[in-house]
Amino acid sequence: MTNRKLINQLIQLQELIVARMQKKVVMPQAPLDALDKNIAQLSADLPQAINSHLNRLLKKHPEAVVPFVDGHCTGCGMGVSASLINEIRHADELHRCLNCTRYLYCPSEIVAREHASRVYGEKRKIGLARFSAQSLMVSPLTGDTPEEALGQLCSRMQQEGFVFDGGQLLEMALQRETIISTAVDSGMAFPHVRGVEGGGLTMALGVHKKGIHFGGPGRTLTRLFFFMVIPTATSAFYLKLISGLSQIFREKEAREALLAADSEEALWSALMRQTRKVIK
Known part of the structure; x- marks a missing residue:
């Protein structure tokens, strides 16, 4: 399996896991068998060391595979060196953030935002x-x-x-x-x-x-x-x-x-x- 294909599989697996979390909190009685089966199938194809680290990360937070944006890990905000960014872009091997150890990838597309948000102002919102x-x-x-x-x-x-x-x-x-x-x-x-x-x-x-x-x-x-x-x-x-x-x-x-x-x-x-x- 190429590393580009592997990172795509990790992203897909993460999406399924987060979807399961969402379904569980929104519909506590809903059956999860189909999601569990798909998660198990994708997990079984991963190298054991990667799967183990992914599961450790997911126990702490719902994002274990994150993009870098503007030279920073979007998981923890730590700066990513130019040399590491170049290596991630080439996808020759998997790379992790040196601070939070999340897997990093180069996003194929980024939704550009004009500013932080118009819902925020000087007056504290509740x-x-x-x-x-x-x-x-x-x-x-x-x-x-x-x-x-x-x-x-x-x-x-x-x-x-x-x-x-x-x-x-x-x-x-x-x-x-x-x-x-x-x-x-x-x-x-x-x-x-x-x-x-x-x-x-x-x-x-x-x-x-x-x-x-x-x-x-x-x-x-x-x-x-x-x-x-x-x-x-x-x-x-x-x-x-x-x-x-x-x-x-x-x-x-x-x-x-x-x-x-x-x-x-x-x-x-x-x-x-x-x-x-x-x-x-």
Whole structure:
């Protein structure tokens, strides 16, 4: 196995493991057999030493394989020497960060962000206002396909200055959905793109009044889309955040409060009202 193929396999394995973590926190009773089988198959093909180190890393944090961006490890922020960067780019062998020992790779594409985030200002934010804003509420979503729904959320991210290229963000979000759908029961989905550096975790919320097929259980229609861009350093917190959101919106009354909002301003108010007791 070439090292380039090996690093791709490590990235794919990590995505499956994180998907399993996400599914477990959002749908505690959901069967995990299919995911466990795929994880076991990919793990069995890895050299034993690499697999052992990967598992040790994953016990500490959900990111064991990370890109370097702007000359830094995105896992711990440690600078990566120019000579090491050159070696990683050539992919002649696997390399690890000298500080956190995560496996490093050269990203094929990076979502460029205009600035840290417009949700941050001089005044201290609380609750979901730390990660979102009224300007990132999209209601109603239109269209009948995942690509159309996610496309509107990605366009809003670009429009509001959170990323430069909404089309690139959409492509990466759709690629993530091919691993396993982020749709869960109760008509919700948590689509996301991880490894979006240069700012904080950012969330947009889209409401599709009619609902679309997004890969949820059975014939479930998805109406609420909690779409997030996630820097590597916030991956562990992201799992806590979606756990809190799923806990809140499993309740029909809480979901209906969002679905009943007749404007984006009302949607933001309803979101803040429903989450303030759980997400501090």
